[in-house]
Amino acid sequence: MNSPMSIPTMPSSADSSIGGILLASGKITPESAERVLRMQKELGIRFGEAAQRLGLITEADIQQVLARQFDYPYLQAGENKFSEELLAAYQPFSPQVEQLRAVRSQLMLRWFARGRKSLAVVQVNESDGASMFAANLAVVFSQLGENTLLVDANLRKPSLHTVFDQRPGQGLSDILAGRADIGAVTRIPSFVSLSLLGAGTLPPNPQELLGRAAFSALNAQLEANHDVTLYDVAPFALGADALAVAARAGGVLLVGRKDHTLLADINTVAEEIRHSGAEVVGAVMIDK
Incomplete structure (x- = not known):
């Protein structure tokens, strides 16, 4: 008796x-x-x-599909309007992102494994690059499968909404002022588990606003x-905002x-x- 022939079936857009x-x-x-199915059947590949082989896709397309199958999504150049400096999204296998993953591993061991969930990312000077670093760090945490929230706590010169191509709207300042709630948190759909809480309306008193007791309650919420909450704050050289955020997050x-x-x-x-x-x-x- 002849053994039944295995015939490839047409893939559905709903399958993985x-x-x-x-x-x-x-x-x-x-x-x-x-x-593709005919060639697959003829050559057994x-x-x-x-x-x-048919020239329909590239090796980069294959790598991106494999990343999605293993819940490790990333973007190809021109696929989205995110900042090109978001290397963790566009170049996840580059040496720079490998270094980011090493930082992530150290933070998991030294901080988050201890039951802590919040961390403030603090820079000394305005041009030290902490905001983009925090954005990339949030992406690699989400790629690990951690439910990650990135908070723009820079209430002086916020930038994270432009990094992730989000419109300015209500955010952290509005929540602390009692004018909004955590519904202001926005999911970033291009990633499995990444959300952003923007800075919100720029207040005249950022340091005092961040020092309110309401911030402690919000951080607990x-x-x-979320598994990981990362705060990007104004440079230390511009004021003591970072101290107020650090006191709430517990770690820097x-x-x-x-x-x-x-x-x-x-x-x-x-x-x-x-x-x-x-x-x-x-x-x-x-190193930049």
Whole structure:
């Protein structure tokens, strides 16, 4: 008796196979999928390999599909309007992002594994690059499967809404002023588990607003809803906003820029943070 022949079936855009994902993303059409299936049957190769041999997709397309299958989504250049500096989204396998993942691992061991859920990312000077670093760090935490919230607590010159192509709206300042609630938190749909709470309306009294008792209650609420909450704050050189946020988060990651930030300044900021009752979890130098 002859053994039954295994015939590849047409992928559906609703399934999670390589063919299904390629159909859903518009990389191939149902008509071209039939051509792929014929080659797949004739040569006994995988669907993705057949599609690539036919010139319908590239190796980059295959890597992106595999990332989605393993819940590790990332974007291709031009696919979204996010900042090009969001390397964790566009170049997740680059050396820079490998270093970010190393930082993430250290933070998981030193801080989040201890049951802590919030961390403030603090820079000394305005040009040290902490905001973009915090954005990329939030992305790699979400890629790990952690339900991650990035909070723009820079109530002087917020920037995270532009990084993630979000319209300015109600955010942290409005919640602290009693004019909004946590409904202001926005999911970033391009990622599995990443949300953003923007800065909101720019207040005339950012330091006083961040020092309100309402911030402690809000932080507790955000921690209850997320595995990791990262706060980006105004540079320490512009005021003591960072101390107020650090006191709520409990922990701080200091960010400096190589050949730019003075070690003495980092030590000074670290000492003031410790005096505020927060813990300096670590420090990173951005080579930029």
